[in-house]
Amino acid sequence: xxxxxxxxxxxxxxxxxxxxxxxxxxxxxxxxxxxxxxxxxxxxxxxxxxxxxxxxxxxxxxxxxxxxxxxxxxxxxxxxxxxxxxxxxxxxxxxxxxxxxxxxxxxxxxxxxxxxxxxxxxxxxxxxxxxxxxxxxxxxxxxxxxxxxxxxxxxxxxxxxxxxxxxxxxxxxxxxxxxxxxxxxxxxxxxxxxxxxxxxxxxxxxxxxxxxxxxxxxxxxxxxxxxxxxxxxxxxxxxxxxxxxxxxxxxxxxxxxxxxxxxxxxxxxxxxxxxxxxxxxxxxxxxxxxxxxxxxxxxxxxxxxxxxxxxxxxxx
Amino acid sequence: xxxxxxxxxxxxxxxxxxxxxxxxxxxxxxxxxxxxxxxxxxxxxxxxxxxxxxxxxxxxxxxxxxxxxxxxxxxxxxxxxxxxxxxxxxxxxxxxxxxxxxxxxxxxxxxxxxxxxxxxxxxxxxxxxxxxxxxxxxxxxxxxxxxxxxxxxxxxxxxxxxxxxxxxxxxxxxxxxxxxxxxxxxxxxxxxxxxxxxxxxxxxxxxxxxxxxxxxxxxxxxxxxxxxxxxxxxxxxxxxxxxxxxxxxxxxxxxxxxxxxxxxxxxxxxxxxxxxxxxxxxxxxxxxxxxxxxxxxxxxxxxxxxxxxxxxxxxxxxxxxxxxxxxxxxxxxxxxxxxxxxxxxxxxxxxxxxxxxxxxxxxxxxxxxxxxxxxxxxxxxxxxxxxxxxxxxxxxxxxxxxxxxxxxxxxxxxxxxxxxxxxxxxxxxxxxxxxxxxxxxx
Numbered sequence: 001x002x003x004x005x006x007x008x009x010x011x012x013x014x015x016x017x018x019x020x021x022x023x024x025x026x027x028x029x030x031x032x033x034x035x036x037x038x039x040x041x042x043x044x045x046x047x048x049x050x051x052x053x054x055x056x057x058x059x060x061x062x063x064x065x066x067x068x069x070x071x072x073x074x075x076x077x078x079x080x081x082x083x084x085x086x087x088x089x090x091x092x093x094x095x096x097x098x099x100x101x102x103x104x105x106x107x108x109x110x111x112x113x114x115x116x117x118x119x120x121x122x123x124x125x126x127x128x129x130x131x132x133x134x135x136x137x138x139x140x141x142x143x144x145x146x147x148x149x150x151x152x153x154x155x156x157x158x159x160x161x162x163x164x165x166x167x168x169x170x171x172x173x174x175x176x177x178x179x180x181x182x183x184x185x186x187x188x189x190x191x192x193x194x195x196x197x198x199x200x201x202x203x204x205x206x207x208x209x210x211x212x213x214x215x216x217x218x219x220x221x222x223x224x225x226x227x228x229x230x231x232x233x234x235x236x237x238x239x240x241x242x243x244x245x246x247x248x249x250x251x252x253x254x255x256x257x258x259x260x261x262x263x264x265x266x267x268x269x270x271x272x273x274x275x276x277x278x279x280x281x282x283x284x285x286x287x288x289x290x291x292x293x294x295x296x297x298x299x300x301x302x303x304x305x306x307x308x309x310x311x312x313x314x315x316x
Numbered sequence: 317x318x319x320x321x322x323x324x325x326x327x328x329x330x331x332x333x334x335x336x337x338x339x340x341x342x343x344x345x346x347x348x349x350x351x352x353x354x355x356x357x358x359x360x361x362x363x364x365x366x367x368x369x370x371x372x373x374x375x376x377x378x379x380x381x382x383x384x385x386x387x388x389x390x391x392x393x394x395x396x397x398x399x400x401x402x403x404x405x406x407x408x409x410x411x412x413x414x415x416x417x418x419x420x421x422x423x424x425x426x427x428x429x430x431x432x433x434x435x436x437x438x439x440x441x442x443x444x445x446x447x448x449x450x451x452x453x454x455x456x457x458x459x460x461x462x463x464x465x466x467x468x469x470x471x472x473x474x475x476x477x478x479x480x481x482x483x484x485x486x487x488x489x490x491x492x493x494x495x496x497x498x499x500x501x502x503x504x505x506x507x508x509x510x511x512x513x514x515x516x517x518x519x520x521x522x523x524x525x526x527x528x529x530x531x532x533x534x535x536x537x538x539x540x541x542x543x544x545x546x547x548x549x550x551x552x553x554x555x556x557x558x559x560x561x562x563x564x565x566x567x568x569x570x571x572x573x574x575x576x577x578x579x580x581x582x583x584x585x586x587x588x589x590x591x592x593x594x595x596x597x598x599x600x601x602x603x604x605x606x607x608x609x610x611x612x613x614x615x616x617x618x619x620x621x622x623x624x625x626x627x628x629x630x631x632x633x634x635x636x637x638x639x640x641x642x643x644x645x646x647x648x649x650x651x652x653x654x655x656x657x658x659x660x661x662x663x664x665x666x667x668x669x670x671x672x673x674x675x676x677x678x679x680x681x682x683x684x685x686x687x688x689x690x691x692x693x694x695x696x697x698x699x700x701x702x703x704x705x706x707x708x709x710x711x712x713x714x715x716x717x718x719x720x721x722x723x724x725x726x727x728x729x730x731x732x733x734x735x736x737x738x739x740x741x742x743x744x745x746x747x748x749x750x751x752x753x754x755x756x757x758x
Contacts (some may be wrong), residue, residue, distance in 0.1 A: 066645040066646070076603065097754075101755045109501065112476070124380050125380065141753075146383075236719065270587035294433075
């Protein structure tokens with residue numbers, strides 16, 4: 001009896017001591033000179049890269065061709081978060097299904113929500129589709145704080161980049177002039193590109209489109225397109241036959257000839273809509289990295305605008 | 317806190333109003349002067365447009381600040397639930413009673429309204445689990461229709477150093493604190509510690525709440541060797557740490573110390589007759605991404621505690637769990653596969669002599685489409701107190717998800733109990749979730 005008791009106490013002691021030793025002997029994580037930034041999505045990573053230049057390293061958790069609502073909270077992401085100095089999220093509950101548990105489990109006090117190393121980028125951007133009135137899940141998987149797909153407007157890109165540059169400058173005061181300089185440079189290039197994009201899209205102002213998910217409002221607002229409907233009957237609810245029929249009728253009535261689909265959705269329903277209405281079905285990219293050749297924020301708009309123009313021209 | 321936020325939003329409102337009125341005033345200006353001097357008018361125009369853009373930027377930045385302040389007030393740290401919404405329409409300083417629901421009051425999830433008194437309420441969720449069973453089972457009888465469990469969850473960030481999670485489960489017989497613990501997230505050297513009552517880290521199924529199980533029931537090995545549905549769930553302390561490992565391998569060690577009372581009434585697993593009868597659990601988890609869509613998860617568990625035969629009698633558990641997951645990222649919402657297995661050895665000291673029992677389950681689940689999952693499970697387990705008695709079983713499961721927040725499941729279960737008792741059962745389950753959006757299980 002005594003022996004088992006002693007035994008269990010001994011075991012206890014060993015466990016506690018083991019952990020204590022660990023804490024003491026563990027070499028303190030080598031302080032890298034570069035700020036280590038982890039972002040939830042590739043778009044935030046691309047914007048961070050623009051303003052951070054070679055003074056930071058940045059990595060995204062989600063891939064550009066992945067549905068950002070349904071990223072899996074893989075333990076391998078914990079390894080990235082453990083090393084991070086700064087975590088940038090899209091916010092507005094886009095990552096609610098997977099980012100909170102990762103943050104809790106990573107054991108990195110620097111990036112806990114509310115800590116200086118946590119940045120919710122939505123605070124910098126113009127947010128659309130903020131629900132008014134009562135919000136219930138009868139509306140589908142609504143985001144009560146507004147539409148989180150806000151980065152597809154170059155003006156928001158500029159605002160987010162400015163916010164990130166300020167944050168980086170705050171965290172690494174020695175390089176703050178560098179980050180501001182990088183932002184000025186990005187701003188200049190973005191303004192030039194924006195003029196070009198605006199010009200290219202000029203002839204198509206007011207054109208009607210349908211998108212699969214509500215991931216397009218900021219792009220549509222900036223380039224003056226009219227999103228008249230969605231393939232999903234409600235956000236997050238897969239297409240139903242009755243809704244599809246209604247949508248086809250609406251598209252015929254409104255003479256809408258373009259259906260935009262995010263790369264992570266099934267093309268079956270959009271294609272049958274395309275056949276019924278004669279509309280072009282195009283897989284547009286909501287995020288950087290959606291296709292291999294789209295590696296930065298500028299290429300994202302280049303790609304989508306070229307795609308849209310081609311579709312508009314083909315359906316005159 | 318409340319007053320300062322109200323004051324903040326009031327001053328923001330004034331700021332916003334000022335900016336809005338400025339913007340509204342600007343378009344009138346070029347109309348008066350524009351026509352006379354075309355050349356300078358144009359440059360004026362450009363300058364004005366720039367000015368409008370700048371003002372717009374400032375307005376959006378202000379809106380963002382207000383949004384941030386409000387969401388911080390609503391749930392101090394998580395960007396989740398129980399939040400009022402945005403910018404321009406600030407919270408009324410005094411609650412309006414008779415007036416129709418104002419925007420700020422109406423936009424809320426999880427029961428918390430717009431009033432700032434409720435702003436710090438935790439994220440609240442409720443999950444209902446209804447089960448209907450057809451078929452005769454003399455060994456483990458289940459009621460025909462049952463509101464099996466109603467789980468209430470309260471989750472919030474406590475302070476900059478910790479978060480808290482409560483899960484109360486209301487069964488048919490009473491209320492049980494399934495879990496209630498504080499997690500210290502800001503410990504030095506990457507440690508994460510939990511204190512409270514929690515499901516212990518022994519294997520995989522033991523850590524899962526009913527509503528995230530891929531089946532209606534729990535495997536036979538859980539029932540026979542690991543304390544049944546309640547499982548290894550006890551009050552104590554847990555410390556976990558990620559161990560640096562080469563080649564992108566994730567290695568995590570967990571050590572837990574509990575009072576030593578686990579398992580449900582029918583399946584007492586550990587029983588503390590004296591204060592020193594504490595139980596301990598250790599778990600080592602290894603995880604590796606093979607490709608971006610495929611990963612392997614292997615765990616080793618050890619559990620040790622005193623059983624209901626008395627203080628002198630130990631039960632020791634050894635477990636190995638393995639999970640293979642596949643989910644192609646581009647079609648992640650349509651197709652996935654999870655194969656898992658858990659192998660558990662139990663060594664139970666009891667008079668007249670020690671019982672050594674072994675049990676396992678293996679299962680596979682394939683996602684057929686966005687809403688449909690098909691799965692199967694094979695069960696095999698000795699009984700912990702009578703290791704020479706072995707039960708076996710097999711199940712087929714079909715699950716339908718109308719949305720992320722509800723689930724309908726059917727399970728056909730065949731069990732061959734020791735003593736040649738064969739049972740065929742059909743289990744139907746409906747689960748539904750209200751309130752705050754929980755994390756997706758992984």
